[in-house]
Amino acid sequence: MTTTLAHLYLKSELPMTVTSTPDPHLLAFHQRLPGYAPTPLVRAPHLAAALGVREAWVKNEANRLGLPAYKILGASWAVYRELETRYGPFTPWTTLSDLAAQLTPHLPLTLVTATDGNHGRAVARTARWLGLAAHILVPDDMVAARIQAIEAEGARADVIPGTYDEAVAAAARLADERHLVISDTAWDGYTRVPGWVVEGYSTIFQEIDQQLADLGGQQPDVVAAQMGVGSLAMAVVTHYRAPGRQTRVVGVEPTHAACVLRSLQAGALTEVPGPHASIMAGLNCGNTSPLAWPSLQGGLSASVAISDAQAETAMRLLAMDGVVSGESGAAGAGGLLALVSSEGAGCARTRLGLTPDSTVLVISTEGATDPDAYARIVNGADLA
Structure with a gap:
């Protein structure tokens, strides 16, 4: 072709x-x-x-x-930097258990993102490592295997009617003090986290x-x-x-x-x-x-x-x-x-x-x- x-x-x-x-x-x-x-x-x-x-x-x-x-590289780094910005500076740590212990006073926390599959699963995996909750929004054309993989990480996966872009908008609306949006795309007023994703x-x-x-x-x-x-x-x-x-x-x-x-x-x-x-x-x-x-x-x-x-x-x-x-x-x-x-x-x-x-x-x-x-x-x- x-x-x-x-x-x-x-x-x-x-x-x-x-x-x-x-x-x-x-x-x-x-x-x-x-x-x-x-x-x-x-x-x-x-x-x-x-x-x-x-x-x-x-x-x-x-x-x-x-x-x-590859998405875990950007997701994990962005989560770490966002948590450090909000709740740090962290004391020196060696394992993720050491890091998770420093987050205990700030719980409960939920990581939120929209995904076509891999980024959402990566955010969910990072949340599981750190003892956090994860709420992943997916477009309605997502194949079942990718949704099941996200849920297998212990995350809540919700199907949003429409496209990935509509899932992004829905995720952005969930942001508050207990819900941290970890998006790999930016929008007006939201660039810090996507920048860390790219750096990761x-x-x-x-x-x-x-x-x-x-x-x-x-x-x-x-x-x-x-x-x-x-x-x-x-x-x-x-x-x-x-x-x-x-x-x-x-x-x-x-x-x-x-x-x-x-x-x-x-x-x-x-x-x-x-x-x-x-x-x-x-x-x-x-x-x-x-x-x-x-x-x-x-x-x-x-x-x-x-x-x-x-x-x-x-x-x-x-x-x-x-x-x-x-x-x-x-x-x-x-x-x-x-x-x-x-x-x-x-x-x-x-x-x-x-x-x-x-x-x-x-x-x-x-x-x-x-x-x-x-x-x-x-x-x-x-x-x-």
């Missing part, structure tokens, strides 16, 4: 350089969480061949701190830098980043558009929820009304986070919207490279594949500096979070 120019945005000039330094305590914080280990960085020769590049790397987030997605994701890129050094790999020429509200893509831009880096960043969205792409084309934040019915459930967002927007507008080299069929193709290709990647997880790879087969493929390669000697990086942001769908899409296909 060819990607049309209507589903593609290419920046005509070099993207901006970003100057930002992550909190020096961030990695040490994540290292104290139960089961911390760097997730694998995998060579992907089948993906490289399909893209026509020398080397492709996949950061495989199928098992991050015992959860099947930078652990991924600190790990990648070290892994590439250990494996003798080159820094990537092009990185693909999935975009729902844009928080992960903001983290990618912040890291890879830092001074001294020449990496290009490509943002990827579903065709029917391409709010960043439409905003880039319009030159201003633009809503894509629902319903958003893509199988890439974690990316079914109609509004770009206003916190992420300046970084995306200035730092993306390209933006592409892909179909469900293109995401499925990427899932099967990543499986050939040994990576179990769910529908949203494979979207980054799907976006790069769409770029090299688009009507503007030649122009895209030129603008991105993508050559047979290039190195690319994709982040497989989740594993098989809907196991039945994964089995149908991948295991039912001929991978030979």
Whole structure:
């Protein structure tokens, strides 16, 4: 399936350089969480061949701190920083039990968020670690497996009629002294917590830098980043558009929820009304986070919207490279594949500096979070 120019945005000039330094305590914080280990960085020769590049790397987030997605990095850090801001400073602690004990005088507390799946489960897991309650709001198209996973964390999960964006609005209305909203998207007057979510994701890129050094790999020429509200893509831009880096960043969205792409084309934040019915459930967002927007507008080299069929193709290709990647997880790879087969493929390669000697990086942001769908899409296909 060819990607049309209507589903593609290419920046005509070099993207901006970003100057930002992550909190020096961030990695040490994540290292104290139960089961911390760097997730694998995998060579992907089948993906490289399909893209026509020398080397492709996949950061495989199928098992991050015992959860099947990367979101726990942002959720845990944001919860910690918000709790510290409200009730700290905390005395030195070693385990989460030590930290939870310092919160006892402030109980009961409930963490609240809206989610398309992975972020909500991550907030619920963080709440369970700290002895807090969790109330997770989900859109009405959420598959049962993802709701059940949230409830298995001990959280209350309520289905909100409508889209993810309507669930976000409903979560915001619950905020009070006993209900802390931990959202990964921002709105007017609410940017502090989403900023910490984005910062939390930078652990991924600190790990990648070290892994590439250990494996003798080159820094990537092009990185693909999935975009729902844009928080992960903001983290990618912040890291890879830092001074001294020449990496290009490509943002990827579903065709029917391409709010960043439409905003880039319009030159201003633009809503894509629902319903958003893509199988890439974690990316079914109609509004770009206003916190992420300046970084995306200035730092993306390209933006592409892909179909469900293109995401499925990427899932099967990543499986050939040994990576179990769910529908949203494979979207980054799907976006790069769409770029090299688009009507503007030649122009895209030129603008991105993508050559047979290039190195690319994709982040497989989740594993098989809907196991039945994964089995149908991948295991039912001929991978030979």
